[in-house]
Amino acid sequence: MKITVLTICPEQFGDFARTPLIARAQASGLLAFEVVDIRDFAPGSFRAVDDSPYGGGAGMVLRVEPVVRALEAVRTPSTRVIVLAPSGTPYTQKKAHELAKAEHLVLICGHFEGMDARIWDYADELVSIGDYVLTGGELAAMVIADSVMRLVPGSMKAESVREESFEQGLLEYPQYTRPADFCGKKVPDVLLSGDHGAIRAWRQQEALRLTRERRPDLLGETGAEEES
Numbered sequence: 001m002k003i004t005v006l007t008i009c010p011e012q013f014g015d016f017a018r019t020p021l022i023a024r025a026q027a028s029g030l031l032a033f034e035v036v037d038i039r040d041f042a043p044g045s046f047r048a049v050d051d052s053p054y055g056g057g058a059g060m061v062l063r064v065e066p067v068v069r070a071l072e073a074v075r076t077p078s079t080r081v082i083v084l085a086p087s088g089t090p091y092t093q094k095k096a097h098e099l100a101k102a103e104h105l106v107l108i109c110g111h112f113e114g115m116d117a118r119i120w121d122y123a124d125e126l127v128s129i130g131d132y133v134l135t136g137g138e139l140a141a142m143v144i145a146d147s148v149m150r151l152v153p154g155s156m157k158a159e160s161v162r163e164e165s166f167e168q169g170l171l172e173y174p175q176y177t178r179p180a181d182f183c184g185k186k187v188p189d190v191l192l193s194g195d196h197g198a199i200r201a202w203r204q205q206e207a208l209r210l211t212r213e214r215r216p217d218l219l220g221e222t223g224a225e226e227e228s
């Protein structure tokens, strides 16, 4: 799989591209991660990537031309194009699984007060990582790239992914490691019992309890509560 990010702030991705998950996946050939500077595709000697909005209003708007020129330089017939924007559809683990199947993903980061709406016409979809506004789409692109790359077969143990929050429509059960007693706070006895059936049942029950407590909306959506 290949992920290409189109951005006006390529320097933001330096440390991200060097994180162990990505560096390892790149070294083993599972993944290619590429960052493209939209400014390199801006016409004129000033290479302006933004301009003031038609109709007036505060701030500047990301121009359509450099973005589309950058996209045309990287896209292939199998490319899936995602625009990051607070007005996009909410990002979920389900969407991460769907995107992990793509051969080539292009993530377009907005910036300034917004982007020229004609950029949307070149995307397969608009995605938001939450109901808040970031300065640019770069952090959102990192969130999506990270969550997608760890699902690419071979980059993580399938078992670890299966047991995580959201994978079964529930939050993940609580985990503990040594010591068994920390300042009187004890690890639940069942986890020390060696009874794998009892441990599985306890984990399922705890996952349900935490979900009910913290994210009852997930139970409404999945019907997992009725199945238990």
Ligand code: ADE
Residues within 6 Å of the ligand: 084, 085, 086, 110, 127, 128, 129, 130, 131, 132, 133, 134, 135, 136, 137, 140
């Ligand atoms: N750009 C700015 N805010 C964003 C958000 N919440 N999600 C995706 N892209 C964004």
